[in-house]
Amino acid sequence: MFLKAAFKNASVYVQLLMLLAIVACCMIGAVFFSSLLIISKVGMSPEAILEIQKNLFDYPEIIRGSLLLETLGIFLFPSIICAWLFSDNYKEYLGVDQPIYKPVAIWAILSIIVAVPFINLSYHFNQQMTFPESFSWLEKWMKEMEDANSQTFEAILNTKNISTIIFNILISCVIVAISEEFMFRGLLQKFFSRLIPNPHILIWIIAILFSAMHLQFYGFIPRLILGGCLGYLMYYTKTIWIPILAHFTNNFLSLATYYLFRNKPDEMQSIDTIGSGTTWWLSVASLALLFFCFSQIKKAGNQ
Secondary structure (H helix, E strand, C coil): CCCCCCCCCCCHHHHHHHHHHHHHHHHHHHHHHHHHHHHHHHCCCHHHHHHHHHCHHHCHHHHHHHHHHHHHHHHHHHHHHHHHHHCCCHHHHHCCCCCCCHHHHHHHHHHHHHCHHHHHHHHHHHHHCCCCHHHHHHHHHHHHHHHHHHHHHHHHHCCCCHHHHHHHHHHHHHHHHHHHHHHHHHHHHHHHHHCCCCHHHHHHHHHHHHHHHCCCHHHHHHHHHHHHHHHHHHHHHCCCHHHHHHHHHHHHHHHHHHHHHCCCHHHHHHHHCCCCHHHHHHHHHHHHHHHHHHHHHHHHHCC
16 A cells, blocks of 8 residues: 555664654644635635634634544644654554553543542642743743743633534544544654663653643643553553543543633632642642542553
């Protein structure tokens, strides 16, 4: 079949160059189709296009469409293409062909749920971090990126239309979980194992890349912990569908909390601070329960 396993025997550095080139090409494709999306909405008028660029947050449907295209173009398509080029069996390479065992799936979902207080505590500590005065420019840039990301997601999520809410769940929970896990746990964790034989070091390096990719410094540590958990789920179960399920659970919990409590800021604040402040002891229990869940997952994976 066309180019199947064409780079299977290539050096890891040639494969890395191929990976970067494919990601770059797919990103260009995503930008191109995003531009077509804008043109389909407002036509070719330069004034109308400039108006959208200036007031992008007033056009949430365009942001949603662009986010979908970027997610597919940056993560899903490159991971499938690279797995096709680098192996005889792309499904095996990505861990797609392995079965899901119900007990493991349940423990994976529970691990994400019980981790919430500990993740909240890590987020609290992350928020307290500051840079030295000499790096104030970097801190300012990171805060601007954080604010821009918050505005973007507020524009996407802020709706009462049921069909739009379902579409948001489809993109933010299903497609994002599948696409990012195919790239980070499916492709990169497999790919870099050729360079990093120690699985624990490998998992945390991929977790660092996963967290850094989101360009949200003030959420770096909790996302790093999530990335580590997802990496170990892949390592213990050998199937990509378990980390996808866990990733979906994490994103769904965030969206469900937003839609259920967006008009109740005090209750939202209480949920977000579970595990920090006077409830710090919950984060200790959360960490203990997280290790217990993973011990069960590891035990099931070794059977």
